[in-house]
Amino acid sequence: MKNINISVGILISTYNWPKALDCVLFSLQQQTRQADEILIADDGSGKETEAVIRKYQGVFNIPVKHVWHEDKGFRKSTILNKAMQQAASDYIIQIDGDIILHRRFVEDHVKNARAARFVQGSRVLLDDARTREALGQKRCKFHFFGKGINNRLNALRIPFLSALIKADPESSHNIKACNLAFWKNDYIAVNGYDNLFTGWGYEDHEFAARLINSGVKKERLKLAAVCYHLNHNINSKHFTDSNERIYHETLLSKRRMSANGLAQI
Template sequence: MNASDLVSVVITTYNRSDALLAVLDGLSRQSDRHFEVIVADDGSRDEHVRPLFESDLAKALKLVHVWHPDVGFTAACIRNRGVALASGSYVIFLDGDCVPELDFIAQHKALAQPDFFVNGSRVLLSPELTQRVLAGSAQICGRSWFFWLVQRMLGHASKLTHLLRLSDAPRRLEREFSWKGIRSCNMGVWKADFERVDGFDESFIGWGHEDADFVLRLHHSGMMRKNGYCATEVFHLWHMEASRNKASQNAQLVEERVKNGLIRSTLGYSQVRLNDNAQITRL
């Protein structure tokens, strides 16, 4: 992919405007500025939507905000809505609590190639460091190896792989489907390939494995996974884990699809949406 190619960054968020603004701050500092930002909001309350609309960061990035009413965890649906507004030929999915490093866009572009999707990596931050970031007392983008070595020694960062930059190579490829390390919070895919598998499957109810299903169907369609470690890491801000009541049921559905070779969603991106109540705002 050329640096001049437009990339669409689709950010999923829900009732966490402070974390989202930290993510937007990271995007505003990118070395490669040729991208657009679409915030896919899974039903945030007004007190979390309003700070975004009033933010200078949002206006500077000229982001698009798509919101639908809160009916539970429907990440598959709102991601599909976000992609529908994307103008770029390549889409990077990012969660609203994952702060990108300064070369995040540039590294994703460097790894992008036909017939592959990029599965990104993340560095987990502690509650203490997360609070400092959200309070504006700690900047985590563009910091030195010494800063991160101290954070790792103090238990504030889960690993240091983001300090390395490894070139594209066959070792990054996984030709067969694997559950390990699938991260829809940091993933790059060609929009044409997203459309070919009909996006995320909205029949997945509650938290869990809609991203694994998406990756599985990409594999079934003939694509291969490329891992973005030591290139595309993001800093994952700490939060309490969501309810996983439906996780085992969703996992069983993915296991069934491993065997049946399904490619297109049963309830996906291309569906006709009657009485659509999504709200779109361009800042």
């Protein structure tokens, strides 16, 4: 498949960290391959986040769609589905609102898009000091030999070698939606994320499991589509057990479609 003509949307989940979102959107401005739309799935942030988004709506020459709902706790799956209802692009690259992108991030993802595949990328973890520096400057240069990097190998970009690194195409283990790409039609076919997920954890694993159950294979993308994760406090894991239970039910039943997903919004 030649991917040069596919339309690409960036799906960003965010909640009340406007400085981080500012860095993310700034990094999207620097891309060698610009996206065709940006979808911001806002799980109930305040006015400061809205102001950041409005600023970039005046900067980008592509649609920047701010999809918001009231803050009623961690409802990431629901707001992602609401944002995806407004998606016009063929191919979706999903990131979190605390992920700063290498300037060839979108380019690398587009080059690796394949039919009946979704792509799991990697992330570089930044320490506290490097995170504070990034939030203060936005224009920070990150590289393999840079300071403040906790998993340095993920900072390597050698795209011609990335095809040599393989992963189990039918495993939904260790899925991270901070760097995930999929076709919009595949998202629709499995009814998107499951709205039953509340609180942190496993909504991305379960979504990936249904993609795999429907015949969409996982591709692991290393040494390309590099991104940098700003350090922050870990979210509450109060709902982890119930969310993990939903995920394992999907694995056992080979469920393909959510009964409470995109179409039920």
